[in-house]
């Protein structure tokens with residue numbers, strides 16, 4: 223593993239391998255693990271730093287500065303500005319994510335086969351074989367009672383009292399101590415992110431990972447991708463060297479559904495369909511705060527340990543979210559003395575989120591000031607969000623909350639009974655009234671059989687450029703309605719196996 227500090231003073235770093243992968247997150251690290259296992263020589267370029275090179279600090283600001291994209295300030299433009307949260311470090315977003323593991327719902331898979339021309343392309347039985355292996359290698363298991371914490375338990379209690387089903391979340395952790403720090407990067411290495419699993423495994427197998435090295439364009443010779451050019455980050459005021467990573471066999475883009483289409487566009491790919499960067503889909507979500515007389519101490523417990531997919535068919539999912547105060551404070555409504563009072567309540571607050579399987583389509587492209595993401599929830603999506611918020615308020619009172627903060631403009635900031643939630647039914651479907659974020663992203667280089675209606679062929683190779691493959695959630699025809707990491711890993715795994723020409727062994 224090399225980063226910008228290791229190449230200071232050089233003009234160019236030149237390397238060659240069978241496969242060059244851009245991105246070391248869920249998709250890139252998994253592909254590297256499979257390809258190295260199959261005996262291929264692999265290079266990985268990662269724009270962000272290796273978080274293991276610095277002592278981890280637990281505050282959110284330091285974590286965001288070092289490991290989140292744009293300090294966590296990247297936002298989609300629409301009627302409202304919606305934060306688009308992503309990791310930017312070795313291990314990608316898996317380093318800062320909540321460790322929630324889900325398999326792709328069968329109903330989504332059936333729709334991909336029946337409505338999006340992918341019949342037989344990603345066989346469900348194949349994916350199940352891969353999920354079983356991922357479960358084993360990433361230590362996936364339901365959150366145990368001893369690290370659940372009150373934030374998760376109260377969600378369980380409230381749902382149970384209302385007869386709504388829920389479950390302890392299946393998480394990719396080993397020896398979790400319930401520090402509720404997953405979004406800052408696990409301080410003990412318990413979370414089995416790509417940073418501590420498949421990246422080191424690939425390196426041990428001979429992969430060269432270049433951190434702090436941004437890929438800027440795919441190299442092309444004739445009608446074939448032959449590598450990637452990029453540049454290392456500056457050090458001490460000196461410009462970082464250029465990177466030239468040549469690929470004997472293939473280039474794999476795994477830079478996420480936001481950055482992969484940018485690389486495709488910068489490399490001149492996708493003009494035929496016009497779909498590069500189009501059709502961005504997401505699971506926008508918002509949080510509700512429930513305040514209890516008894517202590518909740520949300521800083522203890524699995525960051526995300528309890529969830530409900532009871533209303534999956536209605537396009538919503540609930541989950542507990544343990545957050546540090548500096549993050550949670552964004553959802554505390556008051557300012558001045560009221561704000562101070564609310565901060566004082568932190569020990570008594572539980573935070574739960576609703577995420578929506580939205581129908582909206584956005585886009586990604588280059589604007590005047592860099593990456594430009596556009597996204598607007600449809601009115602229909604906003605109705606689902608509104609209903610989800612209402613239901614979470616009900617769960618709060620069912621769990622015994624003294625008051626609930628719905629976080630919707632036009633509704634009282636703190637309500638003490640459901641009657642006070644009446645204005646929620648009357649507010650217009652306007653995204654500016656909600657505090658949404660987007661963290662699950664899909665569909666910006668969609669897979670399909672025809673070059674005029676898709677960017678990537680069922681082989682994962684782009685229709686327009688031989689040797690160039692896309693293996694992240696950019697290829698997904700739709701969103702999932704559940705947390706995507708495991709599905710992304712399985713699709714990248716399948717793509718890598720096909721490229722290698724053989725099945726990967728499980729460890």
Ligand SMILES: Cc1cc2nc3c(=O)[nH]c(=O)nc-3n(C[C@H](O)[C@H](O)[C@H](O)COP(=O)(O)OP(=O)(O)OC[C@H]3O[C@@H](n4cnc5c(N)ncnc54)[C@H](O)[C@@H]3O)c2cc1C
Pocket residue numbers: 244245246247248249250267268269270307308309310311312313314315316318319320321322323324405435436437438476477478479481482485526661662663694695705706707708710
């Ligand atoms: C706060 C948060 C919590 C989440 N919690 C969960 C959860 O609990 N469960 C779940 O299933 N999902 C969760 N997700 C989503 C999940 O982590 C992502 O969907 C998944 O990691 C995406 O995988 P990816 O490989 O496409 O992208 P990433 O994991 O984001 O990796 C892409 C990598 O590519 C790098 N890159 C980008 N452009 C370039 C370039 N030009 N050159 C070099 N490198 C580049 C990036 O720096 C990044 O490291 C969460 C997301 C967030 C933001």
Ligand code: SF4
Pocket residue numbers: 321395397398399400401402403404405407408409410411412413523524525
């Ligand atoms: S809850 Fe804490 S100990 Fe457990 S995986 Fe997350 S950060 Fe690590």
